[in-house]
Amino acid sequence: MNQLLLCYSVATSERKSEVVESAYGASVRETIPTSIKLDRKTGRFSVYAWVVLGFNLLVILWGAYVRASGSGAGCGSHWPLCNGEVVPRTRGAETLIELTHRTTSGVALLLVLGLLVWAFRAFPRKHPARLGAVLSVFFIITEALIGAGLVLFGFVADNDSIGRAVYLSIHLVNTFLLLAALALTAWWASGGSALKLRGHGALSLILCAGLVGALVLGVSGAVTALGDTLFPGSTLMGGLRDDFSPTAHILVRLRVLHPTIALLVSSLLIFAARFAADKRPVRTTKRLAWALAILVLIELCAGLVNLILLAPIPMQIVHLLLADLVWTCLVLLTASALGEETALSHVSNRA
Numbered sequence: 001m002n003q004l005l006l007c008y009s010v011a012t013s014e015r016k017s018e019v020v021e022s023a024y025g026a027s028v029r030e031t032i033p034t035s036i037k038l039d040r041k042t043g044r045f046s047v048y049a050w051v052v053l054g055f056n057l058l059v060i061l062w063g064a065y066v067r068a069s070g071s072g073a074g075c076g077s078h079w080p081l082c083n084g085e086v087v088p089r090t091r092g093a094e095t096l097i098e099l100t101h102r103t104t105s106g107v108a109l110l111l112v113l114g115l116l117v118w119a120f121r122a123f124p125r126k127h128p129a130r131l132g133a134v135l136s137v138f139f140i141i142t143e144a145l146i147g148a149g150l151v152l153f154g155f156v157a158d159n160d161s162i163g164r165a166v167y168l169s170i171h172l173v174n175t176f177l178l179l180a181a182l183a184l185t186a187w188w189a190s191g192g193s194a195l196k197l198r199g200h201g202a203l204s205l206i207l208c209a210g211l212v213g214a215l216v217l218g219v220s221g222a223v224t225a226l227g228d229t230l231f232p233g234s235t236l237m238g239g240l241r242d243d244f245s246p247t248a249h250i251l252v253r254l255r256v257l258h259p260t261i262a263l264l265v266s267s268l269l270i271f272a273a274r275f276a277a278d279k280r281p282v283r284t285t286k287r288l289a290w291a292l293a294i295l296v297l298i299e300l301c302a303g304l305v306n307l308i309l310l311a312p313i314p315m316q317i318v319h320l321l322l323a324d325l326v327w328t329c330l331v332l333l334t335a336s337a338l339g340e341e342t343a344l345s346h347v348s349n350r351a
Helices: 002-018 026-030 040-068 093-122 128-152 162-189 202-230 236-243 250-279 283-308 313-337 342-350
Strands: none
Touching: 040 093, 040 128, 040 162, 040 202, 040 313, 093 128, 093 162, 128 162, 162 202, 162 250, 162 313, 202 250, 202 313, 236 250, 250 283, 250 313, 283 313
8 A cells, every 4th residue: 555655646646847937937837738736635535545455456356356266256156145145144254254344345345436426527528547547446346247158157255176276367357457547547637647658669669568578467366366266286396287287287387387487577667667667757756667677576476475374364465465566557657658738847857
């Protein structure tokens, strides 16, 4: 959560230094239509948007606990009811865990709907915060539908089918897109400028490659976590032997791919952070680049600890939290580096 507070402070402080009058005078202000001065209404909205992002992170982490603890079938095959009831009479541990996840997911949906209504009341037409809020609603609805499918299709508990792995991969991608939409909404509400993919040269390609790589890494991590949950190893060496055994389940044999993908994508993300900081050496972009590089290194260390400890549930949750923070930071870095005003801010700061 400290990372989200950093992103909020970075986003709001950047706006104070980007509009420089000096030799540019009032003409500079006229070329910046998207960065409006934060009044009380938009300021409160930006705080609310960051809070909604943080709450959704907590919901995502609890969803991971549902999967890791094998509680996905705690409400049976019923959705949206739990064991056929609104409030189940039988409340075992698995039922309470799953019911808590459904309840918090419902609260998250209401918060995002509130985000949409407030965005349309607080910001003018064509403001990017409106687009971010619309995308947030879309992805949280698809998130709910995908979550319902997990239950209705039986992709819970001890189901070790390839279908479940594919479905969880789709779930992971949608979750990352939801976080991206929420993060961009908060960023734009805090004064960030709209994205402009053209005119940035190789920077756009490198950052987009980093985003795709992070999605691929997230998918491989989700499949690996599923394999660790369904086929836990008793020892580190025994687990490694199973990973390379031709007779092992496919979910076990796929686990070996994740560390390799992690090293490749982590190298790409660190390079992208350094490249963005060099090409767009404004304060916000440089801070986000440093934050991304540090988070990536911490994530690699956490992954190694997770492997050595045979993926205990607490380490799985920490690992996922770091992955979500890396993704969110990468999205914000992309928004900062590829924003419409970044080049102008760079020139102004140099002046």
